Amino acid sequence: MGGTGTTTLNLKLKVWRQNNPQAEGHFEDYDVEGISTDASFLEMLDVVNNRLVKEGKDPIAFDHDCREGICGSCSMTINGNPHGPQRGTTTCQLHMRKFKTGDSITVEPFRAKAFPVIKDLAVNRSAFDKIIASGGYVSVNAGNAPDANARPVPKDVAANAFMAAACIGCGACVAACTNSSAMLFVGAKVSHLGLLPQGDPERERRVLNMMQTMEDAGFGNCSNTGACSLACPKEISFERIANLNSEFLRATVKNRNTSGSVG
Amino acid sequence: MSMKLDSKIPGGELEDKWSKYKFDMKLVNPANKRKHTVIVVGTGLAGASASATMAELGYKVKTFCIHESPRRAHSIAAQGGINAAKNYQNDGDSVYRLFYDTVKGGDFRAREANVYRLAEISPNIIDQCVAQGVPFAREYGGTLTNRSFGGAQVSRTFYARGQTGQQLLIGAYQSMMRQVELKQVELHTRREMVELVVIDGQARGIVVRNLVTGELESHAADAVILATGGYGNVFYFSTNAKLSNVTASWRAHKKGAAFGNPCFTQIHPTCIPYSGDHQSKLTLMSESLRNDGRCWVPKKKGDTRPPEQIPDAERDYYLERVYPSFGNLAPRDIASRQAKYRVDEGLGVGPSKVAVYLDFRDSIQRVGKKGIEEKYDNLFDMYAKITGEDPYKSPMRIYPAVHYTMGGLWVDYNLMSTIPGLHVLGEANFSDHGANRLGASALMQGLADGYFVIPYTIGNYIAGQKIPAIDANHDAFKAAKASAQERIDKLLKVKGSQTVDDFHRKLGNIMWEQVGMARNKPGLEGAIRDIGTLRDQFWNDVRVSGENNNLNPELEKAARVADFLELGELMARDALARDESCGGHFREEFQTADNEALRDDKNFCHVAAWEYTGEAAATGKKNWQRHTEALTFDRVQLATRSYK
Numbered sequence: 001m002g003g004t005g006t007t008t009l010n011l012k013l014k015v016w017r018q019n020n021p022q023a024e025g026h027f028e029d030y031d032v033e034g035i036s037t038d039a040s041f042l043e044m045l046d047v048v049n050n051r052l053v054k055e056g057k058d059p060i061a062f063d064h065d066c067r068e069g070i071c072g073s074c075s076m077t078i079n080g081n082p083h084g085p086q087r088g089t090t091t092c093q094l095h096m097r098k099f100k101t102g103d104s105i106t107v108e109p110f111r112a113k114a115f116p117v118i119k120d121l122a123v124n125r126s127a128f129d130k131i132i133a134s135g136g137y138v139s140v141n142a143g144n145a146p147d148a149n150a151r152p153v154p155k156d157v158a159a160n161a162f163m164a165a166a167c168i169g170c171g172a173c174v175a176a177c178t179n180s181s182a183m184l185f186v187g188a189k190v191s192h193l194g195l196l197p198q199g200d201p202e203r204e205r206r207v208l209n210m211m212q213t214m215e216d217a218g219f220g221n222c223s224n225t226g227a228c229s230l231a232c233p234k235e236i237s238f239e240r241i242a243n244l245n246s247e248f249l250r251a252t253v254k255n256r257n258t259s260g261s262v263g
Numbered sequence: 264m265s266m267k268l269d270s271k272i273p274g275g276e277l278e279d280k281w282s283k284y285k286f287d288m289k290l291v292n293p294a295n296k297r298k299h300t301v302i303v304v305g306t307g308l309a310g311a312s313a314s315a316t317m318a319e320l321g322y323k324v325k326t327f328c329i330h331e332s333p334r335r336a337h338s339i340a341a342q343g344g345i346n347a348a349k350n351y352q353n354d355g356d357s358v359y360r361l362f363y364d365t366v367k368g369g370d371f372r373a374r375e376a377n378v379y380r381l382a383e384i385s386p387n388i389i390d391q392c393v394a395q396g397v398p399f400a401r402e403y404g405g406t407l408t409n410r411s412f413g414g415a416q417v418s419r420t421f422y423a424r425g426q427t428g429q430q431l432l433i434g435a436y437q438s439m440m441r442q443v444e445l446k447q448v449e450l451h452t453r454r455e456m457v458e459l460v461v462i463d464g465q466a467r468g469i470v471v472r473n474l475v476t477g478e479l480e481s482h483a484a485d486a487v488i489l490a491t492g493g494y495g496n497v498f499y500f501s502t503n504a505k506l507s508n509v510t511a512s513w514r515a516h517k518k519g520a521a522f523g524n525p526c527f528t529q530i531h532p533t534c535i536p537y538s539g540d541h542q543s544k545l546t547l548m549s550e551s552l553r554n555d556g557r558c559w560v561p562k563k564k565g566d567t568r569p570p571e572q573i574p575d576a577e578r579d580y581y582l583e584r585v586y587p588s589f590g591n592l593a594p595r596d597i598a599s600r601q602a603k604y605r606v607d608e609g610l611g612v613g614p615s616k617v618a619v620y621l622d623f624r625d626s627i628q629r630v631g632k633k634g635i636e637e638k639y640d641n642l643f644d645m646y647a648k649i650t651g652e653d654p655y656k657s658p659m660r661i662y663p664a665v666h667y668t669m670g671g672l673w674v675d676y677n678l679m680s681t682i683p684g685l686h687v688l689g690e691a692n693f694s695d696h697g698a699n700r701l702g703a704s705a706l707m708q709g710l711a712d713g714y715f716v717i718p719y720t721i722g723n724y725i726a727g728q729k730i731p732a733i734d735a736n737h738d739a740f741k742a743a744k745a746s747a748q749e750r751i752d753k754l755l756k757v758k759g760s761q762t763v764d765d766f767h768r769k770l771g772n773i774m775w776e777q778v779g780m781a782r783n784k785p786g787l788e789g790a791i792r793d794i795g796t797l798r799d800q801f802w803n804d805v806r807v808s809g810e811n812n813n814l815n816p817e818l819e820k821a822a823r824v825a826d827f828l829e830l831g832e833l834m835a836r837d838a839l840a841r842d843e844s845c846g847g848h849f850r851e852e853f854q855t856a857d858n859e860a861l862r863d864d865k866n867f868c869h870v871a872a873w874e875y876t877g878e879a880a881a882t883g884k885k886n887w888q889r890h891t892e893a894l895t896f897d898r899v900q901l902a903t904r905s906y907k
């Protein structure tokens with residue numbers, strides 16, 4: 001009963017299957033019929049999986065949870081685009097009305113050295129957690145906080161910080177980058193916390209440590225193509241990377257001048 | 264077996280209880296804290312805040328979640344906001360008013376002392392979150408702004424557009440990750456708790472399944488905390504994230520933790536309606552939208568004109584008509600029932616006729632499209648993506664859906680269950696919302712529990728008893744592992760013909776029809792029977808493909824649905840035993856002349872806490888015993904809840 005009027009699609013899927021992290025992966029073909037245009041991309045995969053289970057075969061593994069575009073779990077590259085063809089949209093919010101009957105669709109996991117495949121379309125993105133652990137926070141213990149209104153924050157500054165904080169940690173930016181760089185993800189966090197007065201005291205430490213951890217985890221350098229921002233479901237601006245670079249430079253200089261005390 | 268329910272509410276005046284508790288409690292000295300290990304299961308708002316805070320205090324914390332990253336917990340999806348009694352708007356709010364609204368909103372089925380503590384702590388939560396860098400919405404002057412939620416006549420809800428849960432969870436997650444880096448928290452992701460280990464009557468650890476390798480792992484501790492969320496997914500269709508489940512709570516229940524008010528379920532009035540068999544979940548449209556949206560149906564049955572063409576005089580703004588003083592901000596249980604009545608009267612809209620309108624026309628005229636965008640941007644976007652319609656142009660179509668479970672494991676004032684050492688936080692416990700939760704109060708409760716309650720009460724527990732040294736090689740762990748393995752093997756061995764989803768949908772259908780928005784005796788008796796039958800079929804005919812030794816989401820789902828198939832029965836039993844209507848629990852036999860809930864304070868002013876007493880070997884019949892904890896109201900007068 002979708003507003004656009006429901007029709008159904010027949011599709012040809014080519015899906016990456018890989019039984020475990022060590023196994024060699026390969027593509028497998030599936031013909032699927034009668035998919036409602038109101039279904040989401042994941043609901044389409046549910047249909048395929050239910051069929052596979054009934055046939056006694058192993059269903060396609062993929063990460064998902066909220067199916068509302070906010071948890072950052074879903075992570076597949078569809079016809080070469082992380083999260084598929086629709087701008088500003090996660091895989092779970094991509095609906096089949098964006099496809100035509102007869103379409104061929106290739107589905108792969110997010111690919112990056114720092115995101116090893118666990119099974120099929122599910123990857124390990126714990127490198128992102130490591131980056132956050134190395135500095136993506138404000139060091140404030142529970143019970144230490146002053147009154148919330150003690151420090152006014154201009155409305156536009158708060159809104160700008162919010163736009164950066166909207167990152168869902170999905171990793172599409174990494175999958176889209178020819179160098180598998182995590183600069184957009186790191187830039188979003190550095191902007192979010194750096195813009196707010198609460199994040200200011202750790203500004204230099206944060207950026208130096210997060211950049212170091214990013215490098216150690218096997219992410220590459222920025223490719224300067226802007227592909228990350230185009231793939232980002234939350235449309236995190238490419239300018240966050242420029243800001244990250246200048247924050248990094250600023251912190252490096254300051255660190256040198258204070259002989260390493262901020263690192 | 265007899266179970267004693269002692270709520271351990273401290274003495275003294277309501278306003279002094281928590282301070283007095285904190286003064287009287289036993290303390291663990293700072294140097295000793297690092298000798299104590301605490302397990303936290305769950306990394307939503309409750310679990311992440313608890314892990315971070317206990318680690319800050321010096322405890323050794325071991326934290327577990329089923330997700331690939333702790334930041335993906337279901338809390339991330341919360342939209343509308345978080346309440347706090349800051350009175351920043353100068354509109355007459357106070358700790359007492361938040362306390363009063365919450366007790367009344369819960370239809371007088373929550374403990375006064377717990378609710379008062381929650382209201383008292385609420386301002387500190389906002390302070391803490393702002394200090395962490397949570398980017399709440401602000402005024403031009405730089406101060407924090409608020410909006411209104413249902414069941415309140417003041418503006419006390421703090422928000423970050425329609426992504427409040429995300430921002431709060433990221434704040435808690437970041438604080439926890441800081442402790443991971445400091446090696447105070449040992450983090451285990453993609454681990455599912457499949458057994459609770461109880462030794463000499465104390466909760467001493469858990470067995471988890473490594474979801475990537477299938478291995479079972481044992482972890483021992485001095486105390487165990489569950490913060491594993493709610494069980495709304497027993498209905499299959501709900502607004503909850505797909506992985507939300509009852510398994511951790513259920514395993515604890517079967518080891519002796521009483522389950523409080525299992526039938527208290529919240530059906531949220533504004534969700535995108537069901538649209539077809541392909542659908543896997545329902546999507547919430549935040550209650551905050553009722554600040555600016557007006558609910559209506561056409562006055563005339565069978566009116567097929569597009570909504571824009573129906574003049575005001577021919578629309579029934581039913582919430583404004585029935586509840587003139589709260590209007591569109593009537594509490595959830597009430598707003599949901601009113602939508603159901605309209606649909607039952609044949610006035611529903613849209614192709615299915617099982618929906619009502621939520622219309623923003625007037626607000627868009629008042630504050631402009633931009634004003635609405637600023638407040639709800641992502642929600643309007645989400646609506647458009649899912650339905651293919653533009654809610655800026657025509658009204659949203661919405662209908663109630665299962666959203667939250669007020670019921671959960673019974674806990675005392677310390678947040679400790681009936682198993683010593685097992686504590687339960689957040690949506691997983693039954694504590695503060697009575698028979699109906701007010702909007703924006705779950706986030707408040709989860710963070711209150713994690714940042715400001717458990718860090719105190721856990722110390723009181725640890726310092727208050729002898730907790731002998733044990734390790735994960737203890738026989739009790741071996742036994743727990745063996746029984747978990749047996750359940751997994753059994754699931755894989757059935758090799759039947761129906762998928763896990765087939766069973767889950769069938770269970771959901773029984774629950775929605777008989778244990779949903781309106782319940783009655785014959786329906787509930789039927790549900791108990793039907794769920795039992797479905798459970799037998801499940802164990803004889805379910806098809807779980809794949810293997811145990813690698814990532815297998817089908818197997819994970821199967822184990823969770825197996826637990827839902829038992830929980831569903833208990834929910835029906837609880838609803839059947841409660842011969843009254845209160846909050847979200849609406850028994851058709853007990854209603855007033857104008858179809859409002861009819862409470863029976865004489866016989867049911869209590870918490871029902873169910874003890875699992877085992878299974879009949881011959882028939883597989885499950886047995887429970889119902890215990891009660893009387894609720895006394897010293898401050899708030901028991902009254903018929905009115906929002907007129």
Ligand SMILES: Cc1cc2nc3c(=O)[nH]c(=O)nc-3n(C[C@H](O)[C@H](O)[C@H](O)COP(=O)(O)OP(=O)(O)OC[C@H]3O[C@@H](n4cnc5c(N)ncnc54)[C@H](O)[C@@H]3O)c2cc1C
Nearest residue numbers: 305306307308309329338343344456492689690703705706
């Ligand atoms: C769509 C939506 C919007 C909402 N909006 C609001 C709002 O605006 N305001 C408000 O106050 N409330 C809102 N709520 C309610 C609120 O979000 C939840 O009640 C709250 O977030 C629950 O938090 P929690 O920490 O208790 O559990 P959850 O966030 O559900 O976290 C559960 C955790 O437990 C883990 N886990 C679960 N089972 C196991 C297991 N067996 N083993 C190991 N780990 C396990 C998970 O991995 C997860 O980390 C909303 C709810 C929904 C569905």
Ligand code: SF4
Nearest residue numbers: 167168170171173232
């Ligand atoms: S920056 Fe965008 S693409 Fe990258 S992790 Fe964040 S939300 Fe995903």
Ligand code: FES
Nearest residue numbers: 065067072074092
């Ligand atoms: S499943 Fe949560 S963002 Fe897609």
